[in-house]
Amino acid sequence: MMRNWTKFALAGISALALSACDSLMPVDEAQSGDGEGTIELAEFPDRPYWGDTHLHTDNSIDAFGFGVRLGPEEALQFARGDTVTATTGAEAKLARPLDFLVIADHSDGLGATRRLYDAPRFLIQDETLLRWHDMMHESPEQSQLAIAELITAAANGDLPEALRDPEASEENTRDIWTTHLGTLDRYNTPGEFSAIAGFEWTLMPDGNNLHRVVMFRDGSDRTSQVLPFPGLSTTAEQLWDYMAAYAKDTGGQALAIPHNSNLSNGLMFEMTMPDGSPMTAAYAAKRAAAEPVVEVTQIKGDSETHPFLSPNDEMAGFGVKGWELGNLPLTAKTTDDMLAGSYVREALKRGLSLEEQLGANPYAFGMVGSTDSHTSLATGDEDNFWGKHTGNEPASEDRAVAAQNLGTRVGRFGWNYLAGGYAAAWARGNTRAEIFDAFQRREVYATTGPRMSVRVFGGFGFEDADWDGDWVRKGYSEGVPMGGELTSGADAPRFMISALKDPDGANLDRVQIVKGYLDSAGEMQEQVYDVVWSDMESRAVFGGKVPAVGDTVDREAATYTNDIGAAELRSVWTDPDFAEGQRAFYYVRVLEIPTPRWSLFDAVRFGITLSDEAMADSVAQERAYTSPIWLRPSA
């Protein structure tokens, strides 16, 4: 039987701590809103802003279980470039700050951990507790004494009877959420750093990952009117209803970002309704409206495509190892027939087919990368990997070869983790509203960590000569950027593509276009085109393939050189296989030259010996995936 003192000690201490959070610091109006009208905006989106939309802090019940001791405040400090002390003791800092951060703590965890305890009102009604409450506010010494008293009383069973309040748990959740929103406002600095509200909705039927991150456009004036939507016992449609209700009631906006489809065992992107019945147009439209973007790459693997689905794509299979074995906790193995519902490229193709049948495309989404770090440290950098969770921060020197916590000892190892990705948003400035709107119009892209600048415009009139003029203006005025749609007619679409390397990173190997389309029989097809690559004269296509760029990585030292590859690759590309009126999508994939992964940095730093398989995977071509541009027949 539960010992009462434990229960009450928890309740009391929490109540004391929570009571401190009741009043919020006044924050400048420009910082607490959506940022509209606070800074001067560029005419067009002029640079990609870098962020992580998927970070967990100690407010997430599992992150806490994994041991993290850093909260949202430290998370924000780290993301904007400050040095913080990680849970395991070492100092952590980003080489380059991020421009925005969405803290996405589990909605269930958020309320639930705090519901372990009781509400402030409880204190005020009881004399003893009220006294402790007052001691708390007197000085830290007094507050420690109060807690010591409280624990003693609790242990002796002398605690006063608590009043029960049906609204107490709800109030506690609200306290935590409101406090969190206040913290975000304090760190939100229009023009410099956007601290964006969100949460993770964690639906996981039988261990199959159907998680979404929900991201808000607004400041605390609006977001404080709702609570994070629980994932337990709810459905995705109910989540979308919640988001729609939020928009209607507050005038704000929210969007949802599915992630780790690779661990859904085919359930994330089904051709049917969740119950197996034929998909309805209403469902497809609802899903499309709520979910304009997916997270395609993160620490727990990459979901672009799988070699089984894309046998002709020689670059498929990045970040697939280990994750392809089964669902999240590895309670159910993945079979080949499940893969199509688990990967993003296939989902984009399914979307075309469903749109043909239903008139609405549930899977017309853009792509971002993020971390899903549970350490409060938003870093996707290979040479600065702080682990999936506190149990594999760098303090665990053998983390690269150790078995993972999820599905331990059945085939997933530390080195299967990616360092995590980033989300790049083409925006006119750095405010909550500008960043959110970029997501909403899908003018965003994913990288597996490097910060390369990738632009693509789709249209029908672009020419090589456009590079000599103001091609960005032409792109926007005569075409559409990534995430946009074109009407499919007689002419083949043209794409103006520019990929600029990460200024502090590796050179580029090649730029590819991935096309998905419905053929004349209505069957889903895909094709990968090499559009432009470095040293094209010396790397002539041979046997239908572009020769490999080479490899400068020193395995003994975990270093590489930029002696190969290119600083920028750009081209105007026309689809050579276009058929009139075709329904298609096109996205750009940019590959860097081979560089060391975090596992190789670990091996060198800590003197760890990687297995042959892990060693072979310790060097990779990091990449970027843009949101697609769609080609739709006129209605």
Added chain:
Amino acid sequence: MTMPRWTREPLVHFLIAGALVYAFFAWTGGTAVDPSSRVIDVDRNAQAELALQFERTMGRSPTDAELDAQIEQYVRDEVLYREALRLGLDQDDAIVRRRLVSKMDMAAGAAAEMAEPDDATLQAFLDDNKERYQTALNSSFDQLYFTDKTAAEAALGRVLGSDGWQGIGEAISLPPTMKSASQRDIRAQFGEEFSGVLAALETGEDWRGPLRSGFGWHIVRLRERSAGETGFDALRQQLSNDWRSAQVAERKERAFDLLRDAYRIEIDR
């Protein structure tokens, strides 16, 4: 203490924490029952609470079927919760232990979280930490890009005698002109090496360089540099955030020292 291997599995921690969550959901849910009881009474009050909870989450009342599902879920949770307690799953739990430790830290820092520092306090904090709030630089400059250093050096000669400078460099998707750009912005677009060297340049109407970047070589004309907006008012929010963090850390440490003094700690060497 030696614990079985499974107890160190974070997933198990999560599951136990989850069980606790359910437990406290039930506990704060308002039914004042002894967990050892084998009667689960979902009376009208309890049902009303479940309905209310549903309504707060969904923004509407539950249908009869939905309420039935809520009740079913509640009963399931309650049964498992009580069985978990009977099995003693709450005892010696690492999560509870850690949570308590964390709460002690939080409580110690709470007063600082509440405090609203006045300007004098913040000014003193600024004076003590001057190096952290160095004046931000804003630069306005033109740049021309070259793959090779020699080409950049040659262009330096040509651009001096030329009326138009645009078009002299090689094509690259970088802005030829940056206006009042922060050091942070320059670094994001041109990289660490370039921004560092640029920051040390003197302003002037002449072209300088070449400067190296991750892309290649640049010659630049640094037209203007101004100290960014870093007056006290502009820094106020940041100072307030940082002051509060420092206070919390300090109070935690002081509170710990105070408590620790009451212990005699024996460590076998």
